[in-house]
Amino acid sequence: MRIISICNQKGGVGKTTTAVNIVSGLSMAGKTSLLVDLDPQTNASSYLGYRDNEPHKCSYTILENPSKINEVILKVNANLDLIPSSLSYLDDPGPREGDNPFDHLRESFEYLEKNYDYIIIDCPPSLGSYTFNAINTSQEIIIPVQCHYLSLEGLSQIVSLVDDISEVKKLKFTILLTMFEENEGLSEEIKSEIDKHFSNNLFKISIPYDITLAEAPSHEQSIFDYMPISCGAVAYAILVKEIIDGE
Numbered sequence: 001m002r003i004i005s006i007c008n009q010k011g012g013v014g015k016t017t018t019a020v021n022i023v024s025g026l027s028m029a030g031k032t033s034l035l036v037d038l039d040p041q042t043n044a045s046s047y048l049g050y051r052d053n054e055p056h057k058c059s060y061t062i063l064e065n066p067s068k069i070n071e072v073i074l075k076v077n078a079n080l081d082l083i084p085s086s087l088s089y090l091d092d093p094g095p096r097e098g099d100n101p102f103d104h105l106r107e108s109f110e111y112l113e114k115n116y117d118y119i120i121i122d123c124p125p126s127l128g129s130y131t132f133n134a135i136n137t138s139q140e141i142i143i144p145v146q147c148h149y150l151s152l153e154g155l156s157q158i159v160s161l162v163d164d165i166s167e168v169k170k171l172k173f174t175i176l177l178t179m180f181e182e183n184e185g186l187s188e189e190i191k192s193e194i195d196k197h198f199s200n201n202l203f204k205i206s207i208p209y210d211i212t213l214a215e216a217p218s219h220e221q222s223i224f225d226y227m228p229i230s231c232g233a234v235a236y237a238i239l240v241k242e243i244i245d246g247e
Helices: 015-028 043-047 059-064 066-071 101-109 129-137 149-166 185-201 211-219 231-245
Strands: 002-006 033-037 074-077 080-083 118-122 140-146 172-178
Touching: 002 015, 002 129, 015 033, 015 043, 015 080, 015 118, 015 140, 015 172, 015 211, 015 231, 033 043, 043 211, 059 066, 059 101, 066 101, 101 129, 129 149, 140 149, 149 172, 149 185, 172 185, 211 231
Parallel strands: 002 118, 002 140, 033 080, 033 118, 140 172
Antiparallel strands: 074 080
């Protein structure tokens, strides 16, 4: 079971879009997958058409009581399940009490009745308790980075955090360039700069700027369902293959 967190403390970098389309692509490839929405803004949940109808059956529930995990899982399709988030916890910083408050999510996965091929965790745009829980239970981190110079500062912060955690546990990170505009100066400069420092930690594919990726959530569809022949769908399909081939 591969557990992958999608993390970046900077918002607007395509984190939720990446989480939803990766997990959708994996399920289409026949991989049993679970999407865990740890962001109290609930964007990944609403992206898949799940609104905040039962606030006590959400990801925060399992952070409080890990043994309840099987009670909060929703079926999306044959290969894809979801643990939604809830707006009720928008102002809650997450668990901070107990012997190890950053270990609650890992403990919850030990209660899973189903053995998934992949668990994808969509983290909030912060380095708080929710994100620490996600990183602590993951073997891999995907860091979406928008092709913008301000994104480089946020990248250095989260890479530093991953490096610190890697001293305690094995943790792989890979950078994904998003909103990439081919033959556009700034995008090419950002890619070159990241490749210079993180050549071994950069996906081969970059996610292009594609308006259909912004439109898909309003239709509650992954890019593969909304516009399967778009450049965004092709890029995410290649990304999913990169992830599977990296097993």
